[in-house]
Amino acid sequence: MIPWVELDEAEIPGEAGTLRLKQRGGEFSIMLGANELMNSRLSGSEEALAELAAERIAGRDRPSVLIGGLGMGFTLRAALAVLPRDARIVVAELVPAVIAWARGPMAEVFEGSLDDPRVEIHEGDVTALIAASQNGFDAILLDVDNGPDGLTRGDNDRLYSLSGLAASKRALRKGGVLAIWSAHPDDRFTARLKKSGFETEAKTVRAHRKKRGLKHVVWLGISRRAKNVFADTASRSSG
Template identity: 65%
Template sequence: MLPWIQLDSAAIPGDGGTLRLKQRGQEFSIMLGSNELMNSRLSGSEEALATLAWQKIEVCKQPHMLIGGLGMGFTLRAALAVLPEEAKVTVAELVPEVVAWARGPMADIHKGTLDDPRVDIHVGDVGALIRSRSATYDAILLDVDNGPDGLTRASNDELYDTAGLGAAKKALRPKGVLAVWSSAPDPAFTRRLRQAGFATEEVPVRANGKRGGAKHFLWMAMKG
């Protein structure tokens, strides 16, 4: 079996640790310590995050979608596949090197999506971006961590607490959706969403779509 080769590393701002980009043949992995955050062979649940969110807002004209976390680009690629030409997609990525990896060693995986005219890349904290906006987005998609537990960066907890959910609700347009990816269920987060006034649906999905894999969880939380 081919060995893993480390291609690069990147510090997560705010003392969040160090990401490591690794490659084995045509397979890529992004690691944080001993935790694999993403793997190029597993894309089903990230793609579902985009397609299920789009189903909630497909009546919107000129929809604006915010994606928190570029990662390996699976969510962005799936979003661009279903969004109309007049849509706008803002991708907020905290770690500049992740954007560089998308244009460099993982360019074949991203398939030119960063150059799509509908896409705007914002290098910075998605939470700060959300807090600075009002009635701006039809959909906010969050895949910046392993879920609402703030594994990679403690300040990510602020996205999922009561204040963070209030900020997301304010940043959404009427009938907008907040879609959140997680590696595991979180009943407390479901309760917070509902307490914040979101009509909330929990959706179990497989890591590799119809081909199976680990069970992940998505929340589709609708603003009234």
């Protein structure tokens, strides 16, 4: 069997964790300690993240989409395949080395997707980008960490808290969709998404594009109505 070769490593900003890029023949893996965060052979659920979100905003003129987490580019490539030519796709990636890997050793995996004129790369925290946006996106796709039950950064909890979900809701246009990838189901997060005012659906999707193997989860939250969770809570408390 061909052995794995470690190509590079990168510190995660603000954390003690280190990402490692490994290669075995034509296969790539990004590791955090003993945990494999992603593998170039398993792209089905990341592609489903983009495809399911795009279905919910089909027919919109000049749709604007934010992808949190570049990873191995599977969500980006799937979005480019299904979104119209006038779409705008912003990809936020916190770890600069991941962007360098995409243009370097993993260039064949990305198939030139970073050079598509619809794509903008934002080097920084997607949480800050969401907080700075208001009615700016038709869809927000989050493939950050392992989902709400994260492995890499404690700060990722801010994305999936009530306040983080409220920020995503403000950043979406009316009828926009928040799509979230996760390695595991989480009934508590489903309830939190509903409490935040999203019309919520949890989809089970396969990790392998041939629809076999591991199962992952994609949450879809549609922003249709205004709801201030904190104001509602305060009102109930005062009553």
